[in-house]
Amino acid sequence: xxxxxxxxxxxxxxxxxxxxxxxxxxxxxxxxxxxxxxxxxxxxxxxxxxxxxxxxxxxxxxxxxxxxxxxxxxxxxxxxxxxxxxxxxxxxxxxxxxxxxxxxxxxxxxxxxxxxxxxxxxxxxxxxxxxxxxxxxxxxxxxxxxxxxxxxxxxxxxxxxxxxxxxxxxxxxxxxxxxxxxxxxxxxxxxxxxxxxxxxxxxxxxxxxxxxxxxxxxxxxxxxxxxxxxxxxxxxxxxxxxxxxxxxxxxxxxxxxxxxxxxxxxxxxxxxxxxxxxxxxxxxxxxxxxxxxxxxxxxxxxxxxxxx
Numbered sequence: 001x002x003x004x005x006x007x008x009x010x011x012x013x014x015x016x017x018x019x020x021x022x023x024x025x026x027x028x029x030x031x032x033x034x035x036x037x038x039x040x041x042x043x044x045x046x047x048x049x050x051x052x053x054x055x056x057x058x059x060x061x062x063x064x065x066x067x068x069x070x071x072x073x074x075x076x077x078x079x080x081x082x083x084x085x086x087x088x089x090x091x092x093x094x095x096x097x098x099x100x101x102x103x104x105x106x107x108x109x110x111x112x113x114x115x116x117x118x119x120x121x122x123x124x125x126x127x128x129x130x131x132x133x134x135x136x137x138x139x140x141x142x143x144x145x146x147x148x149x150x151x152x153x154x155x156x157x158x159x160x161x162x163x164x165x166x167x168x169x170x171x172x173x174x175x176x177x178x179x180x181x182x183x184x185x186x187x188x189x190x191x192x193x194x195x196x197x198x199x200x201x202x203x204x205x206x207x208x209x210x211x212x213x214x215x216x217x218x219x220x221x222x223x224x225x226x227x228x229x230x231x232x233x234x235x236x237x238x239x240x241x242x243x244x245x246x247x248x249x250x251x252x253x254x255x256x257x258x259x260x261x262x263x264x265x266x267x268x269x270x271x272x273x274x275x276x277x278x279x280x281x282x283x284x285x286x287x288x289x290x291x292x293x294x295x296x297x298x299x300x301x302x303x304x305x306x307x308x
Contacts, residue, residue: 001025001030001031001032001033001053001054001217001220001221002032002033002035002051002052002053002054003016003032003033003034003035003052003053003054003055003056003204003221004035004036004037004043004046004047004052004054004055004056005034005035005036005037005043005056005057006036006037006038006039006040006043006056006057007036007038007148007149007150007168008036008148008246008247009148009150009151009170009247009248009251010148010150010168010169010170011080011084011168011169011170011255011258011259011262012058012079012080012084012168012202013034013056013057013058013079013202014079014239014242014255014259015079015080015225015228015229015232015266016034016056016079016204016225017034017242017246018228018231018232018238018239018242019032019224019225019227019228020032020033020034021241021242021245021246022228022231022238022241022242024224024225024227024228024231025220025221025224027224027227028220028221028223028224029220030217030220030221030224032221032224034056035052036146037052038145038146039112040057040059040062040112040113041065041066043055043057044062044063044065044066044067045066047073047205047206047207048066048067048072048207050207050209053206053210053217054076054204054205054206054210054221055204055205055206056079056202056203056204056205057113057202057203057205058083058084058085058114058168058200058201058202059113059114059116059117059200060075060200060201060202060203060205060278061116061199061200061278061281061282061285061287062113063205064282064287064288065287069288069292069296070292070296070297072207072208072209073205073206073207073208074205074206074207074208074211074297074298074299075203075204075205075270075297075298075299076203076204076205076206076211076218076221076222076298076299076302077203077204077221077222077225077226077268077270077302077305077306078201078202078203078204078267078268078269078270078274079202079203079204079225079266079268080201080202080262080265080266080267081188081201081264081265081266081267081269081274082187082188082197082198082201082265083117083187083188083196083197083199083200083201084168084169084188084201084202085114085117085118085166085167085168085187086166086167086168086169086171086172086183086185086186086187087103087108087118087121087164087165087166087183087184087185087186087192088157088164088165088166088167088171088172088175088176088181088182088183088184089102089103089106089163089164089181089182089184090157090163090164090180090181090182091175091179091180091181091182093106093163093182095182095184097182097183097184097185097191098184098185098191098192099184100122100125100127100184100185100192101127102184103122103127103132103134103164103184104127104132104133104134105132105133105134106134106135106163106164107135107137107162107163107164108134108135108136108137108162108163108164108165108166109137109138109139109142109153109156109157109161109162109164109165109166109167110136110137110138110139110165110166111139111142111149111153111166111167114166114167115136115166116285117166117196117199117200117281118136118166119136119285120196120199120281120284120285121185121187121192121193121196121199122134124192124193124195124196125192125193136166137162139152139153139156139161139162139165140152140156140161141155141156148170148251149167149168149171150167150168150170150171150172150174151170151171151174151248151251153165153167153171154167154171154172154174154175154178154180154181157175157180157181158175158178158180164184165181169258169261169262170251170254170255170258173254173257173258174250174251174254177254187199188265195277195280197277198273198274198276198277198278198280198281199277199278199281200278200281201270201274201278203270204221204225206218206221206299211299211301215301218299218302219302219305222268222302222305222306223305223308225268226268226305226306226307226308227308229266229267229268232259232263232266233263233266236256236259236260236263237256237260239255239256239258239259239260240252240255240256242255243255243256267306268305268306269303269306269307270298270303270306272294275294275297275298276291276294278297279291279292279297
């Protein structure tokens with residue numbers, strides 16, 4: 001089983017790395033490799049062409065750019081619940097948590113894909129990028145091959161190249177520990193406009209063709225993810241073992257703390273509310289003309305496995 005991810009040094013797709021390193025894929029009879037393929041367009045093309053078997057992303061809505069109306073693909077499991085990115089601002093900025101008016105006049109570092117959710121988040125909060133002089137800018141160095149967006153974003157904030165960033169919990173932890181950033185919004189935990197909570201989530205996508213051809217391989221993949229979630233909830237310190245093998249030393253030291261804090265979100269289930277929110281968001285950014293059914297988005301034949 002070949003699974004494409006966009007970033008290794010992140011909590012976002014961490015359950016896949018953990019399933020590989022802790023032996024949960026192997027226990028299900030899978031010879032699985034989690035592969036770094038960037039950018040997202042390349043990873044999704046690899047899925048379409050059969051060069052990889054599945055694609056994991058914190059921006060599952062992005063799949064619609066290559067598979068309109070979800071034709072040809074399905075979500076088989078969530079890797080974590082809710083929007084996986086946090087909005088972090090300079091530590092010296094006078095801003096109370098949740099106060100989005102503090103973003104006026106700031107340069108926010110955002111990656112292509114996640115920035116769509118950020119733009120809609122600003123709109124939902126009543127901010128206008130032109131009127132309020134809010135800039136969503138590229139993060140210097142983030143486009144280099146193999147570079148972790150979150151790590152680079154934290155460094156850019158420290159260097160004063162940006163005033164804020166929209167990135168994963170790894171970037172957030174680095175910025176906080178270095179004393180250069182603080183959390184303004186964590187949408188998963190109730191900050192910001194309620195409508196934003198189901199914009200998107202981290203999920204694993206595969207093709208209808210592979211599901212039809214080898215449903216047991218897909219079922220084994222889902223079981224491995226569910227068992228990995230359970231193992232991390234039972235003992236989050238196991239995340240450190242994975243981090244030591246797959247992350248740079250500085251990030252490896254942080255991952256167990258991040259995983260333990262985010263344990264409530266490690267759940268493979270994909271609810272109808274999540275899909276309805278995803279549909280509405282995809283419509284708002286022009287990726288869907290109209291909603292599609294839950295069964296068109298999710299491979300429902302595997303949903304009983306989410307509660308093993």
